[in-house]
Amino acid sequence: MFEPISAAITAFIASVFVLIGATIWAVIVKQAAHINSLVLQPSQVPIGIHVSYGDGYYYTWAAFGSLVGSIFTQFVIIAFVPFRHLDSHCSRP
DSSP: OOHHHHHHHHHHHHHHHHHHHHHHHHHHHHHHGGGGGOEETTTTEEOOOOOOOHHHHHHHHHHHHHHHHHHHHHHHHHHHSOOGGGGGGSOOO
16 A cells, blocks of 8 residues: 555655765765876876766766656656555455
């Protein structure tokens, strides 16, 4: 009886954690971006480290969007789809 509700709650909790992770990732990359312009002092040679978001960052936001979409879908199921499995437990003459 509570399968759609528990699925929606689980997807909501997961989306919150993915959102927090994506936000932390963005802050870390933004704070570390100054490494891209560092040079070694005596020879003025760039240090050679390049910090960027990478593809995983965008995959994380895609995962967040998918989770939010699944929450919406679960609420549509809860609101508009009748629970048919309740009828199977009723005895009919």
